[in-house]
Amino acid sequence: MTKKTILVHSNFCKAFTGFGKNKKNILRYLFDTGKYNVVEFANGRFWSDPEIQTTPWRCIGSLPSAETMSQMKDGNQQRIAAYGAYMIDQAIQEVKPDVYIGIEDIWAFDGYFEKPWWDKINTMIWTTLDSLPILTSAIDAAPKIKNYFVWASFAEKAFQEMGYDHVKTLRGSLDISTFFRMSDDEKKQLRSRYKLSDEFIVGFVFRNQLRKSVPNMLDGFKLFKAKVPKAKLLLHTHWAEGWDILKLLEEKQINQSDILTTYFCNKCKRFFVTPFAGQELNCKACHSEKSVNTTNISHGVDESQLNEIYNLMDVYCHPFTSGGQEIPVQEAKLTELVTLVTNYSCGEDYCNEDSGGLPLAWSEYREPGTQFIKASTCPKSIFDQLMRVYEMSSMERASWGIKARQFVIDNCSVEQIGKRIEDMIDAMPVVDYNFSFDAILKNPLYEPPPATNGTDFIIDLYKNMMNETVDKNSSCVKHWLREFEKGMSGQDLYNHFKNKCSEQTKKPIEFEEVLGKDDKGFRLAIVVPDSDVDVFLINGLVRNVKKQYPKHNIYIITRPHNFQYIEDNVNVYKCVEYSESIDNAFVLEGAGDFEGYFDLAFFPTSTTQKFISYIHNGKENIQFQLQ
Numbered sequence: 357m358t359k360k361t362i363l364v365h366s367n368f369c370k371a372f373t374g375f376g377k378n379k380k381n382i383l384r385y386l387f388d389t390g391k392y393n394v395v396e397f398a399n400g401r402f403w404s405d406p407e408i409q410t411t412p413w414r415c416i417g418s419l420p421s422a423e424t425m426s427q428m429k430d431g432n433q434q435r436i437a438a439y440g441a442y443m444i445d446q447a448i449q450e451v452k453p454d455v456y457i458g459i460e461d462i463w464a465f466d467g468y469f470e471k472p473w474w475d476k477i478n479t480m481i482w483t484t485l486d487s488l489p490i491l492t493s494a495i496d497a498a499p500k501i502k503n504y505f506v507w508a509s510f511a512e513k514a515f516q517e518m519g520y521d522h523v524k525t526l527r528g529s530l531d532i533s534t535f536f537r538m539s540d541d542e543k544k545q546l547r548s549r550y551k552l553s554d555e556f557i558v559g560f561v562f563r564n565q566l567r568k569s570v571p572n573m574l575d576g577f578k579l580f581k582a583k584v585p586k587a588k589l590l591l592h593t594h595w596a597e598g599w600d601i602l603k604l605l606e607e608k609q610i611n612q613s614d615i616l617t618t619y620f621c622n623k624c625k626r627f628f629v630t631p632f633a634g635q636e637l638n639c640k641a642c643h644s645e646k647s648v649n650t651t652n653i654s655h656g657v658d659e660s661q662l663n664e665i666y667n668l669m670d671v672y673c674h675p676f677t678s679g680g681q682e683i684p685v686q687e688a689k690l691t692e693l694v695t696l697v698t699n700y701s702c703g704e705d706y707c708n709e710d711s712g713g714l715p716l717a718w719s720e721y722r723e724p725g726t727q728f729i730k731a732s733t734c735p736k737s738i739f740d741q742l743m744r745v746y747e748m749s750s751m752e753r754a755s756w757g758i759k760a761r762q763f764v765i766d767n768c769s770v771e772q773i774g775k776r777i778e779d780m781i782d783a784m785p786v787v788d789y790n791f792s793f794d795a796i797l798k799n800p801l802y803e804p805p806p807a808t809n810g811t812d813f814i815i816d817l818y819k820n821m822m823n824e825t826v827d828k829n830s831s832c833v834k835h836w837l838r839e840f841e842k843g844m845s846g847q848d849l850y851n852h853f854k855n856k857c858s859e860q861t862k863k864p865i866e867f868e869e870v871l872g873k874d875d876k877g878f879r880l881a882i883v884v885p886d887s888d889v890d891v892f893l894i895n896g897l898v899r900n901v902k903k904q905y906p907k908h909n910i911y912i913i914t915r916p917h918n919f920q921y922i923e924d925n926v927n928v929y930k931c932v933e934y935s936e937s938i939d940n941a942f943v944l945e946g947a948g949d950f951e952g953y954f955d956l957a958f959f960p961t962s963t964t965q966k967f968i969s970y971i972h973n974g975k976e977n978i979q980f981q982l983q
Contacts, residue, residue: 360786361393362386363453365418365440366460368398368408372653373563374484374528374683379459381529385774387413392781395451399460400438416451418443424947439464445793448473454787457482457777462494469500470824476791478784479503482526484680485511486567486701487728490518492831498523499827503780507681508702518829527705528681529773532765534659535690537757538667546664550616550629555588556746557616559669559693561662561684562591562676563653564598569675569698569733571599574608576675576738581614583739584746590616592665594652596635618665622655623647629668666691671745675716675733679703686764689713692757694748696741700731705767712760714741796823800857804850809840814849821853867953870932872909880908881944881957884918885934890961891918895925901958902927908955913938 369380401417418440480503515523624642672688699715718731909929946952
């Protein structure tokens with residue numbers, strides 16, 4: 357019997373991240389069944405990186421060549437590359453998976469749902485969503501993903517309210533054998549190792565990101581410390597990123613000796629729990645110099661060591677603004693700690709008594725720009741719930757801890773999650789790769805029903821002209837409905853779509869036929885696709901561009917009807933007709949072995965993450981220097 361090939365796409369399985377841990381668990385589960393050819397697609401690693409060749413299954417990286425990456429000067433562009441945007445097509449064509457499983461934030465899959473292979477193979481997206489309202493891109497993706505999973509039930513409920521019953525909760529997986537409650541004697545010995553005895557230790561394990569509510573945690577702990585003098589707060593995090601914890605301690609007048617943290621030696625791989633004393637310390641165990649730093653995703657404790665860290669704690673507290681799952685909460689539960697969690701987002705699943713958790717109250721605030729609802733955890737609630745746990749009898753605390761562990765076993769263990777994925781894979785058909793990887797063609801000849809200005813008309817045009825799946829919740833549908841309200845007619849929209857379809861069938865521009873013959877190495881392109889207003893505005897800036905690049909010939913790339921507005925500008929060498937293929941800066945500037953046609957290409961109307969338009973072959977001449 358032919359084995360199905362499974363391509364699992366996420367963080368590298370050895371990364372100290374929630375995605376990395378979950379991926380490792382799922383890969384091990386699928387690999388150990390012996391039923392599949394398992395291939396890992398590792399974000400942030402080069403295609404043939406030697407380090408990723410140490411896995412039991414085949415592993416390929418998501419990054420293009422080092423040479424191509426070196427040309428990426430912008431952080432957003434590098435981030436998109438790290439998610440696999442440039443290598444996913446090659447991975448699909450080479451691996452030929454029967455099942456593709458993408459496990460990342462939803463924006464990591466931008467553009468995937470229009471790929472020629474997307475509906476030809478079995479695809480599954482398993483994404484974390486952390487806030488309400490649900491991200492627009494996640495809603496737009498819903499009608500395009502048959503197997504759509506989220507990590508927390510609050511997101512599933514929000515999708516169901518919009519009519520998406522196929523979106524289901526599939527929590528991130530945990531290896532329950534790794535995390536467990538140590539015996540009382542073992543805990544005592546562990547504390548003795550770090551010169552701890554009867555202190556009441558509050559723990560918080562987190563990546564030092566701004567969405568982790570460190571100021572609120574410190575305020576709540578300060579109130580608790582005033583009532584329980586023997587209290588200590590253990591912050592297992594990297595102090596060199598995110599919140600300036602040391603400054604916060606000074607501002608809040610909290611004694612630094614009351615705040616413990618985890619140090620890790622990248623030479624001998626030992627960890628130490630002690631008050632913060634800076635970074636790049638010498639190791640007292642192996643005597644290596646400057647090898648000890650607070651734990652981080654590059655050099656941090658392994659899971660058996662992390663289990664010991666949880667076992668140093670008396671209670672676990674996790675205040676945050678929002679989160680997709682917050683795996684440390686489940687790890688803490690597996691060690692039978694009572695867990696305090698902000699009662700919002702994924703926290704709703706883990707802060708009730710059945711889960712061995714207590715809710716932390718919060719106040720709403722809105723994230724600027726996105727308008728996402730975010731939670732500001734109430735310090736008084738942190739204090740109240742810490743006191744509740746502190747005042748529990750040892751028997752009551754143990755009872756809560758047992759419930760906490762069982763909840764994770766039932767809902768998050770790799771055995772439970774892996775079996776669900778295994779069953780889904782087994783129900784999926786084997787893929788016949790006898791299909792074209794060419795771009796999906798649009799249909800300019802489609803004759804729609806009599807033009808109206810309703811939702812059904814828009815959806816019909818997208819389906820039958822643009823070959824795209826949308827529905828009433830899609831942002832593009834809502835956009836055109838707003839245009840109808842402003843006066844656009846159904847016929848106008850049809851004509852617009854027909855023009856967009858026709859562009860795809862045009863012969864691609866042959867730059868060799870339109871560019872100068874003797875200016876290679878001194879060409880500069882400015883791309884202004886449509887708006888005559890944009891062309892007028894650019895007209896006024898071309899002189900300054902020429903001043904910045906006096907040796908370069910300036911080409912304006914725009915629609916032919918805009919030529920008249922700019923071609924007589926003495927600083928413009930030539931106007932070139934625009935086509936959609938030009939939206940790719942690598943076509944213009946080159947990448948890898950392809951030299952491209954221009955030294956620099958500027959996209960003043962579309963400098964976004966979608967259109968990578970800021971490479972310029974490293975030759976950009978910055979006019980103003982910031983000191």
